[in-house]
Each structure stands twice: as structure tokens, then as C-alpha cells.
Amino acid sequence: MNLVVFYAHKPKLSLLILITIFCVILLSLYSRDLLLIMRISNLRVFNNLTGFFVFLSSLLIVPLVYAEKGDWTFSLTTGVYKPSLKTLNKIIKNPNKAILQDPNFQLTPNTAFTANIRNIEIPAFGANNTYGYELSKKTGSGNAFVITLGIWNAVQEADDIAPQITGANVSDFENVPRSTRYDVSLTQLWLGWRYALFEPTPRNNLFLDFGLIGVSYAQLTIDTLLKVPELAGDGFPIVSSLEATGWGHTTRWGIGGSYAINKWVGISIRAAYVIGRISKLKVQRFFPSGFSTPPQPTNPNLPPPEVPDLEPRPEPGDTIQFADTQSLDPNLERRSNVQDFELELDGFEAQIALQFFF
Structure with missing residues (x-):
């Protein structure tokens, strides 16, 4: 009954909420398939699938916001966010460290393809664009309740040459071009409070x-x-992909200002510092796509930490971990200081918003 009363008093807002829920459902149902299509098609304009739905639903929602006196404000936001990502940046800049489930580290080693070569060096992640929604409701003089959705995505890539065995003789190597892409996407939802210092x-x-x-x-x-050359044969992996996800808690502290252009639209700016982290990520999918079975150890009786096998194939539900790595021979690698991988989200954020009053 309360929902009927709410719809009767706020039909436009009710429709806005329903469309947003519908877009979230679409995202959960079709996200992986559409993301794969966009990667294959190299559609970099929407390099984050959640951002695609933000854009799509914006086209539907904006016409619903009309000029009338009220306490609600709906905003489309864009800006810059620089999460720390300290652990990830430390790993990808150091060839002696590896994410153990990384497809690069999972490549079968040989005498010329040791751990420090498999651990390809990637440029560090920095600041990148963020965008999303904001919905606020005034609750009293100078106070407002705020719901904020923010999307951030960044990609880093690198290329090198990977020596691969291309014949029956283990000393026959082919220098194979290798390309690697790291993609980090953050979706952040806040329930917050806004207090007017000057109004x-x-x-x-x-x-x-x-x-x-x-x-x-x-x-x-x-x-x-x-990219294995045709003359090298068909017995080598072509592509592999790891997908991992995780949840975490964050807070945000900032200051900003808003200016009404007219009675129904305005602009707002805000600067804030985000505090938070995602302490664990779980494997969702791992696509080996032809990776050969790791060779058996030559000496299974070696004591720890000289682990007498290669890293096990990632399985859904595995916790992402990283470690210091060292190759002792093609069938034996030392993995020490193994830790759970985490994403540090601490960092500054600056945004500008287009506001619609209703």
C-alpha cells in the first residue's frame, strides 16, 4: 500500500527507480557476454560494461526529470579518481613477484622462459575517469541524504617476446610475440549525508x-x-584469460559546492578522499585455451619452500594470491612470502555534476 501511495505522489521518481533496477538486472544477466563482444570489437568508448548501462539508462532517465519545485536532485557525474592499487602496482612493476593465478605466470616454463621472464612488466595504474549517478533528498535546513553510484575503469597493456619450444628438441626455441592486458573495474555505491556550510x-x-x-x-x-607463427606448429597456447571479483567497504570525505543555472538545472563540483580496500578477490573464470599440462617434477621429495611442482590451474572460487617467485629449473620453482592479493582503494577523487531539480 505504501508503494502505491509513493507512486501516486512521485510517479516520475518511481519510474526512474524502476528503470535503474531494470538496467541493473540486465547488467547481471548479460554482462559477461556483452563485455566479450566489446573486447572482440575493440569498442574502447565503453571499456567498462557498467558504464555502458549508465550511459544507456541516462538517455532514458534524463527526459523524466522536469521543472517543478521539490527537494529531490538527480545528477549525472563525471570526474577523475586515483585509487592507490599499491599491491597491484608493486607486483606488475617487479618481475620477481607474481599473481599466482596470472595467465602469464601459468604459462609452461622452459630453460629460457623462467619466472622473471613470464612475469611481464606492466606500467603502473594511475588516475582515470570516473562517472555515474547521484540522487539526493533534502531532509531539513542545510541537510541532505545522498545516494551515489560511481564507476571507474582502467586498463594497462604490455608487449614482449616469449621464448617457446617449437620442436622435439627442448633447446629449439621460437621467439613468440606476447601481448598482455590488465583490466581493473570498480563499481562503488555510497549512502551518505551532505551538510551545507553556506547556503x-x-x-x-x-x-x-x-x-x-x-x-x-x-x-x-x-x-x-x-601469437604463435604458423610455421611453429599447432601445439602451443594461443590465448588465456583470468576473471576475478571481490567486495569491500569504503567511506568518502569531501567538500563541494553547487550552483543553480535556473529553476530546474544546475552544476555541482566536489573533491573527496576515498578510504577503503577489497581484501580478497575470488577466481570467477579461467580460460586456459590450450595450455599444455605442466611437466612433472624431477624430484618430488624436495622440502618446502622449494615446491616441487608448478602453480596449480586456477579454479572458480580460489582466492587470488601473490608471491615472490624464483626459477630453480624448468620443473621447479620457489614461491615464497605467499599472501592474499588485495586492492587498495584509498585515493583522491574530483567530480563535476549536471544537476536536475524535481
Whole structure:
């Protein structure tokens, strides 16, 4: 009954909420298939699938916002966010460290393809664009309740040469071009409070912004491609991909201001510092696509930490881990200081928003 009353008083807002829920359902049902299509088609304009739905639903929602006096504000936001990602940047810049489920580290080693060569060096992640939605409701003089959805995505790539055995003789190598792509996507939802420090008019103010309760969802995708020449034969892997996800808690503390252009539209700017982390990521999918079975150890009686086998094939549900790595021979590698991999989300964020009052 309460829902009927709410719809009767706020039909436009009710429709807005329903469309947003519909887009989220579409995202959960078809995200992986559409993401694969966009990667194959190299559609870099929407390099984050969630951002694609943000854009699509924006086209549907914006016409619903009309000029009338009210306490609600709907905003389309864009800006820059620089999460720390300290652990990830430390790993990808150091060839002696590896994510154990990384498709590069999972490549079968040989005498010329040791751990420090398999661990390809990638440029560090930095600041990148963020965009999303914001919905606020005034609750009293100078106070407002705020719901914020933010999307951030960044990609780093690298190329090198991977020596692969191409004949019956283990000393016969072929220098095979290798391409690697690391893709990190963050979706952050905050329930927060906004307090006006200075408010000459209801639509013009300088405010403190607090994202008190925040939830972050991370997607980490690592793709590796070996471009094996036709003359080298067909017995080598071509492509492999790892997909991992995780959840974490965040908070946000910032300051901003808003300015009403007219009675129904305005602009807002905000700067904030985000605090949070995702302490564990789980394997969702691993596509070996032809990786050969790792060779058997020559001496299975070696004591730890000289582990007498290669890293096991990742399985769905495995926790992503990283370690210091060292090759002792093609069938034996030392993995020490093994730790759970985490994503540090601490960092500054600056945004500008187009506001619609209703």
C-alpha cells in the first residue's frame, strides 16, 4: 500500500527507480557476454560494461526529470579518481613477484622462459575517469541524504617476446610475440549525508560531503595472447584469460559546492578522499585455451619452500594470491612470502555534476 501511495505522489521518481533496477538486472544477466563482444570489437568508448548501462539508462532517465519545485536532485557525474592499487602496482612493476593465478605466470616454463621472464612488466595504474549517478533528498535546513553510484575503469597493456619450444628438441626455441592486458573495474555505491556550510539560496550552497556507508565491487581481468607463427606448429597456447571479483567497504570525505543555472538545472563540483580496500578477490573464470599440462617434477621429495611442482590451474572460487617467485629449473620453482592479493582503494577523487531539480 505504501508503494502505491509513493507512486501516486512521485510517479516520475518511481519510474526512474524502476528503470535503474531494470538496467541493473540486465547488467547481471548479460554482462559477461556483452563485455566479450566489446573486447572482440575493440569498442574502447565503453571499456567498462557498467558504464555502458549508465550511459544507456541516462538517455532514458534524463527526459523524466522536469521543472517543478521539490527537494529531490538527480545528477549525472563525471570526474577523475586515483585509487592507490599499491599491491597491484608493486607486483606488475617487479618481475620477481607474481599473481599466482596470472595467465602469464601459468604459462609452461622452459630453460629460457623462467619466472622473471613470464612475469611481464606492466606500467603502473594511475588516475582515470570516473562517472555515474547521484540522487539526493533534502531532509531539513542545510541537510541532505545522498545516494551515489560511481564507476571507474582502467586498463594497462604490455608487449614482449616469449621464448617457446617449437620442436622435439627442448633447446629449439621460437621467439613468440606476447601481448598482455590488465583490466581493473570498480563499481562503488555510497549512502551518505551532505551538510551545507553556506547556503544563500536553496539551490546554491557550499557543502561538506560524507559517504558514510560505501560498498565497492571490483573486477580484475588479465588477458594474455601468444601469437604463435604458423610455421611453429599447432601445439602451443594461443590465448588465456583470468576473471576475478571481490567486495569491500569504503567511506568518502569531501567538500563541494553547487550552483543553480535556473529553476530546474544546475552544476555541482566536489573533491573527496576515498578510504577503503577489497581484501580478497575470488577466481570467477579461467580460460586456459590450450595450455599444455605442466611437466612433472624431477624430484618430488624436495622440502618446502622449494615446491616441487608448478602453480596449480586456477579454479572458480580460489582466492587470488601473490608471491615472490624464483626459477630453480624448468620443473621447479620457489614461491615464497605467499599472501592474499588485495586492492587498495584509498585515493583522491574530483567530480563535476549536471544537476536536475524535481
